[in-house]
Amino acid sequence: MRISVAVITYNWPAALARVLRALAAQSELPHEVIVTDDGSQPATRELLERIAADYPVRLVHLWQPDDGARMSRARNRAIAAAQGDYVILLDGDMVAEPHFVADHRAFARRGCFVQGSRVLTDAALTRRLLEGVALPGFFGRGIERRRHTLRLPWLARWYARPGTKQRGIKSCNMAFWRDDLLRLNGFNEAMTGWGREDTELALRAFHAGLLRRELRFSALATHLYHPTRKHVVDNPNDRIVDETRTYRLLRCERGVEQHLGEFADPPPDLRALAAQPS
Template identity: 25%
Template sequence: MQSNPIASVIISTYNQPNWLDLVLHSYNFQSRNDFEIIIADDGSDERTKIVIDSFRAKTELNIIHVWQEDDGFQKTKILNKAIVASNTDYLIFTDGDCIARKDFVETHLNLRRTKYALSGGYFKLDASVSNKISKEVIQKQECFDKEWLLAQGQTKSFKFNKLTKSKTKARLLNTLTPTKATFDGMNVSCYKQDILAVNGFDERMQYGAEDREVGERMMNNGIKFLQIRYSAICVHLYHDRPYKNEEILQKNNAIRKETKRLKSYYTDFGINKKKH
C-alpha cells in the first residue's frame, strides 16, 4: 500500500456496482498514485461491497469504504462522513458513474491553488456507448478518444472538445466557456480546510443542486472557483434519475435562496450539528 497520500478522491455511489467497478478500474491507471480513494456509499447493498473488496485486493491504493443505511437520497450526509474520514488536506469529489482519464488526479493536483476550488465537468456518454465500455477499453483509454467513441455510435457534438488532449486548447476553452465555475459534485476539488470552514454539505438537502449550495457558501467565505472543465477529464456513464422529486427541488431552492440572501457561509445542518 502507498504511504502518505496527498489527496483524497471521494467517489459517491448508490447501488450501481457495475458502473463503480469500471470507475474504480480507471484509478489504477492514473499518472500519479499518491492519493487515497474514499467511497461515499449512500446505502448500497452487498453487491457494491463485493466490488470494493475485489478492487482493494488488486490495487496498491488505500481504499476506505464509508457506508450508511439506505434512507432514500442522503448524499449530503454520506459526503460529510467521507470528508471526516479523509486523511489528506486536498479533496477531489467525483461520482461512481464517472470514469477518470489517466491524468485526472494529476491535473487537479497540478492546478490547485490556495483559496481556490477547481470546477471540472464531464463528457456524457450515450446509453448505447456506455454499455460498450469495458476494463480493457479503460486501460487503453479508448473511452476518451473521439474517433473510438464516434465509431461506437456516440452522437456528434461540440462537446467532444471536452476530451481535448491539448493543454493549450484546454486553457483557452476554460477561459472562453460561458459556463460558470461552480461546485459540481461529479468533478470538483478543494482544500479540506475550505469545505470544513463552511461545515460541509447541508444535510437538509436531497437531490438537486445540493453540491452547488456548498460551493455558494464557500464563495461567500472568500473561496474563488476556477474553471477547469476542459482540463480535468472524465466520461459519464448513462443512467436514469428515478430520485428526481419536484417537492424536494423546491425545498433545496429555498435553502439556496436563503444562502444567497443572507450571504451565509456556514450551515448549522452540516458536519457539526448545532444543539437546538
C-alpha cells in the first residue's frame, strides 16, 4: 500500500517547513508528500526548492492562483495527482509525531475512512515550535486537548471501531482510500471560503456505505496556533451540507474528476528539479 500525504498550505512557509521536516523524520516514510498550494506567494515555492535537495521521498508542489479560499479545489488537485493507494489529508500547520504515517497505515481498513485528532497550541508555544523546540508532551505548557499527546495504540484500537459519527469531522488530519475519494468525486468545489467541505464529504461517504474510524491515541499531530475563522455567521456552505444530508447525495457535481486529465502524467518530483544544474 503506497501512502500519499497531501499537505494544503497558504502563505505560511515557516509552518510548512516544520510540517515537512516532521514528515521527513517519520519512522515509516510515505511514498510521497504533495504540497497543494492555494495561491501562496513565491516564498513557499522557494522553501520547497531548498527542502527538495535532500528530501527523503518524492516531493510535489501544486500551485493554483489565489482567488479566495478554494480548499476543496486544492485538495482535489492533490487527490488527482496522488500516486498512492491511500491519501492522508494534512493541513500545512499540523506537525506530525514520528509514528504518524505508520499509525495511519495500521488503521487503514477497506470500507472505512479515518478521522484523526490534534493537539492545540497557543501563540507562545507556536513561536517556540517554529524555532525548533520539540513537540509538547502531556505535561507541556501552552496546549489544549493534551490527551492527544498520548500515543497508546492498544487504546486507539478500542476507539477505532467503525461507525457513522458526524461530529468532529476535520480534514486537518483525515485519511481515505484514493479509489473511495474518486468514487465520491472528492471535495465539493461549490464550497469556497471557510469550512464545512470536510463535513459534506464525510456525509457523502456515509451515504455511499463507508464507515468512520476514530483515530485517537495514534497518528498524533500538533496544530500550530493561528487566529480562527471558525465562527462564520450565515456560512453559505452550511446550506450545501444541508442539501447533501437531505437528499443523501453520493457525489458532488464539481469535484476531483475535472482534474484527472491534468495529472494523467504525474507532476514532477521537486528532488529531480533540484538536482538539475542551474
